[in-house]
Amino acid sequence: MESQTNDVVHHPLLETIGSSPSHGGSVELERVLSDTETPFIKRLTAASAIELNLLYKLAAPAVIVYLLNNAMSISTRIYSGHLGNMELAAASLGNQGIQLFAYGLLLGMGSAVETLCGQAFGAQKYDMLGVYLQRSAIVLLVTSIPVTMIYVFSKPILILLGQSPSMASYASLFVYGLIPQVFAYAINFPIQKFLQAQSIVTPSAYISAGTLVVHLILSWIMVYKLKLGLLGASLTLSLSWWIIVVGQIVYILMSDRCKATWTGFNSKAFGGLWEFVKLSSGSAVMLCLETWYFQILVLIAGLLENPELSLDALSVCMSVNALVFMVSVGFNAAASVRVGNELGAGNPKAAAFSVLTVTTVSFLIALVEAVIVLSARDVISYAFTGGEIVANAVSDLCPLLAITIVLNGIQPVLSGVAVGCGWQAYVAYVNVGCYYIVGIPLGFLLGFHFNLGVKGIWSGMIGGTGMQTLILLWSTFRTDWNKEVEKANKRLNKWEANQETLLKE
Secondary structure (H helix, E strand, O other), X not given: OOOOOOOOOXXXXXXXXXXXXXXXXXXXXXXXXXXXXXXXXXXXXXXXXXXXXXXXXXXXXXXXXXXXXXXXXXXXXXXXXXXXXXXXXHHHHHHHHHHHHHHHHHHHHHHHHHXXXXXXXXXXXXXXXXXXXXXXXXXXXXXHHHHHHHHHOHHHHHHHOOOOHHHHHHHHHHHHOOHHHHHHHHHHHHHHHHHHHOOOOHHHHHHHHHHHHHHHHHHHHHHHHOOOHHHHHHHHHXXXXXXXXXXXXXXXXXXXXXXXXXXXXXXXXXXXXXXXXHHHHXXXXXXXXXXXXXXXXXXXXXXXXXXXXXXXXXXXXXXXXXXXXXXXXXXXXXXXXXXXXXXHHOOHHXXXXXXXXXXXXXXXXXXXXXXXXXXXXXXHHHHOOOOHHHHHHHHHHHHHHHHHHHHHOOHHHHHHHHHHHOOHHHHHHHHHHHHHHHHHHHHHHHHHHOOOHHHHHHHHXXXXXXXXXXXXXXXXXXXXXXXXXXXXXXXXXXXHOOOOOOOOO
16 A cells, blocks of 8 residues: 655755755746746846746657667668568558557556656655556556467458458568567656656667667668568567667666666555556547557558558558657657646646647747648659659648648647646547547548548548647647646645546546
8 A cells, every 4th residue: 555645755965856956947937927026028038048947858858769769660661662662561550550559558557667767756755656657557468468469460450351361461460570579668657757757768768869870780680681571670679679678777767867766676566557547548549549540540451452552651641640740759758747737736827838839839849840841742652662653642631731730739738738737537438439539530531522532531531630739729728727637736645546547626
């Protein structure tokens, strides 16, 4: 049983942590925003400088981490694509059609510990972070066992979903090599959220950068020198993820920055597992509904006439989208940490200002990305595969890709705010309505009934994403942040007391 005391835990390193730039900046930001005697413009300028400094230190390394990790996946598809167009389509189908299922499920379940760790760190209840990390890892590892069955039976599953037997065979071969990656996800995601909650992101960026170099070399050896093809490419990707996991574990064990939050294995991690499963499940549903949305786009595209061309063009666009999406995911992580920390520390004005700042910055960056993609629309595909036919198809899809990029400049950030506040259940309902009641049926209607093909399917799904973004904007900017601080305080106290009412507000 966990201790039911609500007092701040004392530790020799807490004074150092408490005086860190993150904590100091938060206190100063709340003070500046509360100083009504200072002119508004002066307050806004000072608050912006403080928040942008805090945001930069979090978002920049987080963006680098996600970009580097995604670059491993993209490079694997590039290696596969240069084996042939069928191999590229199969790697895309295996990655988008099967692998994203595990990624969405486990990352979603990991976001539960993101809420708890972020708010606990803001409230200076440092010892609880290590317990949350271990408890999340246990839950995710157990969840990974049934998930692997989907990988094992990927070929009949893909055939059942309407894919051709030859495409399903190639894709399943790629998927088999990704089975070890599932268990790497189960450990990596809780560790990642544990470190992010403490604003420790830069070490992960160095680990990911080193791993990417190793990954590129090993992939070249496995695919071209040892002639292991698709299976060799995916096995290398799995190995690379395990290198990242081991690197982060070594950092936690060796770094002084984690001594207050990681005190060793704790039996408390095995207590309240069922409550944590329910908490994690709510988070998983929220994120899974998002990741599966575009996963379904790929599966539907496989049902069109000339599915190989559709999947090839869509694979290139989805790879580019995934790459620039990592920038938004970095801001998602920053938003979650900043909002969670501020709510845990009892700073409602700072939390609200953080939301406004991170959303604005992410949106402006997304606009620049969209312009770059449109300007390079005719040559993007050649990085993945040769052929003018695929290049023309990709160029034709790029306007839709640009719209998606702009929406992704806002939507993931608002999802990060939701995680920081603990709104996962609410967002899950929004996702169901916007994605699956509006987006997918509209995509089917445009793609098949109006014969617009993959452009119609994608257009319909953009409609669902646009609707979801508007609803989250409306919900976020009408929030009473004083009430959110009260909820965060009650949430931490109840969870520490091992009660199960978390995240049901």
